[in-house]
Amino acid sequence: MLYYTLTMQAVLEQLHESIQHALALGLSRAGGLEPLRDALAAIQPYESLAPLAESLQRVLETSDSRVQLNELARLHYACEQCLARLQTRSLPTLDPGLLREPTRQTAAPAFAEPFVALFRGEASLLETLPAIYQIVDAWQPNDPLLPLQLTLAHSGTAPIAIQKLQSLQQDARPVLIRLANSKSPMTRLRACELLLGFTEPRATAALRAALPNAPRALPLFQKLRARPDLQTLFVKPDAPRLEQWLAALHDRQQLRQMLQRTEAQIMLLPPDAPILQTLLAKIRELTRAELDYWRVVALIPHEQITRMLIAENWFNIIGFEHFLATLDYRLTPLILSTNTRFWSSELNQLARLGDAALLPYVLFENHNSLRRYGEPAEILKRN
16 A cells, blocks of 8 residues: 555656646647656556546647646646645545635735736746736736736746737737837847747837847847848848857967857857857867866857757756856746756846746845846835
């Protein structure tokens, strides 16, 4: 009986982790649902976990993100309840009622409540997702922008606002133009990314004004690869090419200077650009120790380097340096899984991206970078 309990506990822990992984990676991204499929196969042999298996099956069979988020929130709550009961060995069968999350009793629910709880770290992403989804789903183009600004400011909740904006189609353009001028760096970034999908003169003019004020993040530049008309905002026509820099490299100081000066050029390179291999060879030539080599490689803001660091098991060691080089919000869950606290200088650098997922760490340190987070910081000060 004890062995059965322990194996069931391991299966529930696997499901719990797979839900967190799927939400962090993104349900719509390739591979985002794979951990959930593995978890389903693991829990199916347990008759007492049948309600969980049925709920998980609904997540995998639907393409409706609202249904998926609601089911995953219930599953997460049920997992926690089951694990708590298993620890006291009081779970002969699973009550299907566990899948109904208790209603929170609040005197007067305020619009900002789930955002404040999330930004302060008082509630998890899973706990706040259903409420935030309802707020964004009810939003209309004539409503104040604040719900969208707050949702876009957090890398974990941004997909909800993006889905809403995409559903507006052409009506989203004026909204995005306004969002691109938000105080939150992260909100400006995500709005510019979406605005790149519009090629009308008004949208292009708005982008020319907004892009220089957006964080220089790799996801944005990946989308800019398809917009050569806007690339001159970051790479001047007479600027030395990456090939010219490499031909003139002779020491480490020149190498670091080159990486700073060619940041935009590198991020605009296609995924399989041959020049990246030339750059890696030059870095190998100018470095000696293996760790030294990878520390310099981590400074290259390109997705091919991200894949290399993860594949070669270097990300856990030097991933933070790469995160600062790329400002790639898709890496935020990985960074938070390997860092429990940040130094003051690190918090200053993280504020360049302004991902509200980092706000609990900023608040914990009572750091003065809080004001740089824009609308999320303002809503925290008012509440």
